[in-house]
Amino acid sequence: MPSKTLKDGRQLDRIDSYSKHWQKDLKKDTKADMDNRNADYENVVNGYYDGATELYEWGWGSCFHFSRFYKGEAFNQSIARHEHYLASKMGLKPGMRVLDVGCGIGGPAREIARFADVKIVGLNNNQFQVNRATKYSAQAGLSEQ
Numbered sequence: 001m002p003s004k005t006l007k008d009g010r011q012l013d014r015i016d017s018y019s020k021h022w023q024k025d026l027k028k029d030t031k032a033d034m035d036n037r038n039a040d041y042e043n044v045v046n047g048y049y050d051g052a053t054e055l056y057e058w059g060w061g062s063c064f065h066f067s068r069f070y071k072g073e074a075f076n077q078s079i080a081r082h083e084h085y086l087a088s089k090m091g092l093k094p095g096m097r098v099l100d101v102g103c104g105i106g107g108p109a110r111e112i113a114r115f116a117d118v119k120i121v122g123l124n125n126n127q128f129q130v131n132r133a134t135k136y137s138a139q140a141g142l143s144e145q
Contacts (some may be wrong), residue, residue, distance in 0.1 A: 009131040010014030010050040018047030049126035092116040105132030113145045
């Protein structure tokens, strides 16, 4: 039976497959449960990201990483400062191409692209996140960057 795909690209059977291979009580988790997760690994991983991405966006915004806060510094300001620091440490120059492996929804890539005037290619294993990254980059006017 084909998977039901939501308008945003998430596949319901993948979200279900994430939870179907886990016991509610982890003390009852068996080797068979682990073997089943491993056999269906791609769907388990994609199911996790299909289900968790919007929660990450709600909690962290578009950048799924942590950074050090300075006293009185806003959350988003600390995140951007950290990304600017990384771009500086990498020695990025305008026009360079950068590969972002595990780009998620592309928040850091967009910030670094704006800050350093570089072109970033994002690579990610979850199509739902790639779709969101593409949409957000277009909204930010960064589709070509």
